[in-house]
Amino acid sequence: MTEVTQVTKTHRGKDIGYVRVSSAEQNEARQLEGLGLDRTFTDKLSGKDMNRPQLSAALEYLRDGDTLFVHSMDRLARNLDDLRKIVLGLTERGVHVSFVKEGLLFTGEDSPMSNLLLSVMGAFAEFERSLIRERQREGIAAAKKAGVYKGRRPKLNEAMVIDLKRRAANGEKRAMLAREFKISRETLYTYLEKPTLTA
Structure with missing residues (x-):
């Protein structure tokens, strides 16, 4: 599928950033700090699905020779199927995809190892999120059983x-x-x- 190398900036095209934070309170600037990107697209909402306006805009904006920089795999997609679909779709168009946290760059050159890495690391990220959700459910169930769970209170009166x-x-x-x-x-x-x- 793709060749994986250490993250380096390319100069054939533009360096484009994609940032996703789940709320307005989170600081999106830290995700791609210091990369000197040509343009950054930012979504301030959950990444539970692909219905994200700025992600769609970024995918449409990217051209052959550009590099998409994302802080980590889970910022781009929340499940393995979506992750593979985005990365494969971009690399087939000649766009490189760089995951800064993981230190990986997918370039579109055929490599069984890169295909394996994308699948394994994406699967681990998805598994970790599942464990977090399971612990949250268990914690809520225990709190309800103890009679101390009140649910989420409204933020504003x-x-x-x-x-x-x-x-x-x-x-x-x-x-x-x-x-x-x-x-x-x-x-x-x-x-x-x-x-x-x-x-």
Whole structure:
């Protein structure tokens, strides 16, 4: 499938970054810090599926000779099938894919070893996420059994939601509101669409 080498910057095309963070509070700048990229696409939402606007934009933007830099495999995809599909699709188009944390560069040159590495490392990342989810479920079940699990409490009270809606309606930038109220952009939109109890 692809040849794997140590991560190095290429000069045939552009160096493009893709960053995914799960909320507005996370610092996306640290993921690809110091690489001097030509352009970076950033999604601030869950990576549970492929429905990510900036990932789609990055995949469409990339051209033959470009290199896509991603902090780690789990930032690009949350399961092995999606990971292989993206990497294979890009390398077949002449785009190199660099995973900074793992120190791997996929170039599109045939190599059984690179195919094995992509599959094994992607499978380990997927397995690790499954273990984390299982531990979370077990912890919640134990807390419920002990009578101490209260569930996730709303981040904002009714008065705060009213204030948030008023300010958004007045044209304040939603990204700034999300930071001020310490909520993600997804949560902010949920609050804006939710009816309030009082006017």
